[in-house]
Amino acid sequence: MALAVTSSSSTAISGRSFPLSNGSSELKAPQIGSFRIFERSSGQSSVVNFSQRKSLVKPINAEPKRNDSIVPSAATISAPEVVEKERVEAEDYEQLAKDLENASPLEIMDKALEKFGNDIAIAFSGAEDVALIEYARLTGRPYRVFSLDTGRLNPETYRFFDTVEKHFGIRIEYMFPDAVEVQALVRSKGLFSFYEDGHQECCRVRKVRPLRRALKGLRAWITGQRKDQSPGTRSEVPVVQVDPVFEGLDGGIGSLVKWNPVANVNGGDIWNFLRAMDVPVNTLHSQGYISIGCEPCTRPVLPGQHEREGRWWWEDAKAKECGLHKGNIKQEDAQHNGNGNGAANANGTVAETDIFDSQNLVALSRTGIENLARLENRKEPWLVVLYAPWCRFCQAMEGSYLELADKLAGSGVKVGKFRADGDHKGFAQRELQLGSFPTILFFPKHSSQPIKYPSEKRDVDSLMAFVNALR
Numbered sequence: 499m500a501l502a503v504t505s506s507s508s509t510a511i512s513g514r515s516f517p518l519s520n521g522s523s524e525l526k527a528p529q530i531g532s533f534r535i536f537e538r539s540s541g542q543s544s545v546v547n548f549s550q551r552k553s554l555v556k557p558i559n560a561e562p563k564r565n566d567s568i569v570p571s572a573a574t575i576s577a578p579e580v581v582e583k584e585r586v587e588a589e590d591y592e593q594l595a596k597d598l599e600n601a602s603p604l605e606i607m608d609k610a611l612e613k614f615g616n617d618i619a620i621a622f623s624g625a626e627d628v629a630l631i632e633y634a635r636l637t638g639r640p641y642r643v644f645s646l647d648t649g650r651l652n653p654e655t656y657r658f659f660d661t662v663e664k665h666f667g668i669r670i671e672y673m674f675p676d677a678v679e680v681q682a683l684v685r686s687k688g689l690f691s692f693y694e695d696g697h698q699e700c701c702r703v704r705k706v707r708p709l710r711r712a713l714k715g716l717r718a719w720i721t722g723q724r725k726d727q728s729p730g731t732r733s734e735v736p737v738v739q740v741d742p743v744f745e746g747l748d749g750g751i752g753s754l755v756k757w758n759p760v761a762n763v764n765g766g767d768i769w770n771f772l773r774a775m776d777v778p779v780n781t782l783h784s785q786g787y788i789s790i791g792c793e794p795c796t797r798p799v800l801p802g803q804h805e806r807e808g809r810w811w812w813e814d815a816k817a818k819e820c821g822l823h824k825g826n827i828k829q830e831d832a833q834h835n836g837n838g839n840g841a842a843n844a845n846g847t848v849a850e851t852d853i854f855d856s857q858n859l860v861a862l863s864r865t866g867i868e869n870l871a872r873l874e875n876r877k878e879p880w881l882v883v884l885y886a887p888w889c890r891f892c893q894a895m896e897g898s899y900l901e902l903a904d905k906l907a908g909s910g911v912k913v914g915k916f917r918a919d920g921d922h923k924g925f926a927q928r929e930l931q932l933g934s935f936p937t938i939l940f941f942p943k944h945s946s947q948p949i950k951y952p953s954e955k956r957d958v959d960s961l962m963a964f965v966n967a968l969r
Contacts, residue, residue: 591755595736599762606737606759607633610720611641614755617717617747619644621709622662622670624655624780625790627722629768631666632777633759634720644671644712648704649680650792658780665778673708679904680704690794697795697810704792706897713744714957718755726764727789735761743894749955751891852917853887856900858907860914864925867916870941871929871948879969880912880941881961882948884926886919889935895956902961911969940968 598606610618611634619642620630634641645659663670683691683703692700713719723735738757746754760768765788772779782790786798789809799808854861862870862882870880883899885892903913918926919935926932930939931950938951938961951964 591738591740592736595738598737601737603629603633603759603763604636606757607720608637608639610718610738610757610759611637611639614718616640616642618642618719618757619671619712619716620720621645621722623722623790624651624658625722626765626768626772626779626783626788627760628662628777628779629760629772630720630722631662631668632772632775635666642671643668644673646705646708646712647672647674648792649675650704650794652782652790652793652796654780654782655790658778661778671712673712675704675708679707692795692810693812696813702897702900707901710744710897710901710957713741713746713754714749715747716754717746717748718757720757720759722760723758724760724763724765724768737761742890745894745955745957749957749960751894751954851887853893853896854883854885854899854915856903858903858913859900860912862914862916864922867930870914873941874945876941876943878910878912879943880914880939881906881965882914882916882939882941884916884918884930884932884935884937884939886917886935888919891934892936895936898956898958898961901958902965905958905962906965911965938964940965942968 598609601609607630620627620634622628622631622643622645624645631641631643634643659670662668680703683700687695687699719741725735735758737759738755740752741754741756744754745751771777780787780790786800787796787808788799790796791809795810797808797811867882870876870882881902883892883895887893899913906913916922916926916930918930918932918937923932926937930948931937936956938956939948940951941948949968951961953960953964
């Protein structure tokens with residue numbers, strides 16, 4: 499649990515540029531001037547001593563344990579004036595994003611913390627998104643911070659985590675990958691398989707799945723995404739949105755809200771803010787690192803290079819996301835009309851990336867699914883997803899379904915997929931109960947009639963409960 503109840507003297511953000519100090523282990527800039535905010539009631543500018551805004555906080559019981567979410571990892575804290583709500587009221591977040599488009603990061607952060615209280619947390623990577631923690635501190639509200647420890651971070655990043663905890667007087671809530679999954683990956687493919695077959699599999703095990711578990715205990719999260727970080731994937735990031743990929747506490751699509759307070763801020767202004775506020779930063783920045791991730795997959799960039807060029811430099815520059823913000827990636831010019839036609843390349847053929855790829859998952863052809871549906875006495879039950887790779891709801895459940903396939907490996911339940919768009923859509927609608935994508939079917943061992951999964955909750959636990967109830 500992270501608390502922001504300490505304060506420092508007020509400072510002002512200057513447009514001037516200050517060189518980084520190379521002479522100390524932690525990079526800081528001297529405090530200057532005074533930090534001014536606008537009082538909402540009168541619109542008058544006034545100097546505020548944030549220590550006056552501190553309120554006594556008291557711990558309350560952590561919520562009942564939810565698998566491996568970050569909720570039970572520490573006692574939760576609530577300011578006395580915060581009224582706990584059973585469920586956040588419905589809101590038009592597209593309209594809210596428009597209303598906050600010209601708002602400052604401090605105002606957006608304050609809105610996020612006010613609205614979600616203890617059900618929201620800041621995702622901290624150990625890079626310049628330490629600015630998020632400073633903005634949260636400046637609001638005077640309680641806040642939480644979590645981070646993903648992949649086991650492959652730079653030593654400087656681990657030391658930086660400790661510095662941040664001491665500077666802000668907080669405890670970062672760390673999430674770790676599943677040891678069995680990491681062991682299986684390394685034993686089967688080695689320590690550096692991502693250089694040969696891409697970083698997605700390693701990131702899925704070390705980052706995406708731990709993040710998925712963390713977010714199941716929240717109703718909202720705060721990220722450091724900026725539009726200028728990656729023109730290919732982040733140029734349209736709004737300041738607030740319904741998360742298109744991950745699920746929150748209540749489960750199902752739309753159960754998690756994603757806040758991006760610095761979406762409209764450029765990198766130079768972020769650094770001016772950090773220097774002005776005397777905030778510690780990762781010492782790797784002084785060595786040419788800008789975007790910082792795992793040690794094997796991050797390197798310094800040269801002057802004039804874009805910051806994301808230092809991440810997964812051996813791969814396509816247009817899709818440099820680890821999976822944490824997969825919803826940013828769009829199939830450009832794809833026709834998402836239910837026919838399954840992707841964007842055509844120079845030769846006129848369809849070039850579209852498939853999903854649900856795993857050694858523990860069987861890709862069924864049209865003949866294969868027809869034979870499976872005709873069998874009345876199967877040797878083993880099957881779980882099959884009817885999907886279209888361009889469907890964002892299918893993309894959102896990819897991690898959960900792959901994790902489920904791994905869990906069911908060797909259990910006697912086969913897990914498969916059938917691409918049911920394009921020419922196969924009519925057949926799937928007539929014979930396989932396809933209503934919308936994705937549709938999940940369970941084929942029992944001794945029945946010819948498949949059973950359709952009825953819920954929109956597509957997390958691993960919900961899907962596993964469905965399988966266990968029927969096998």
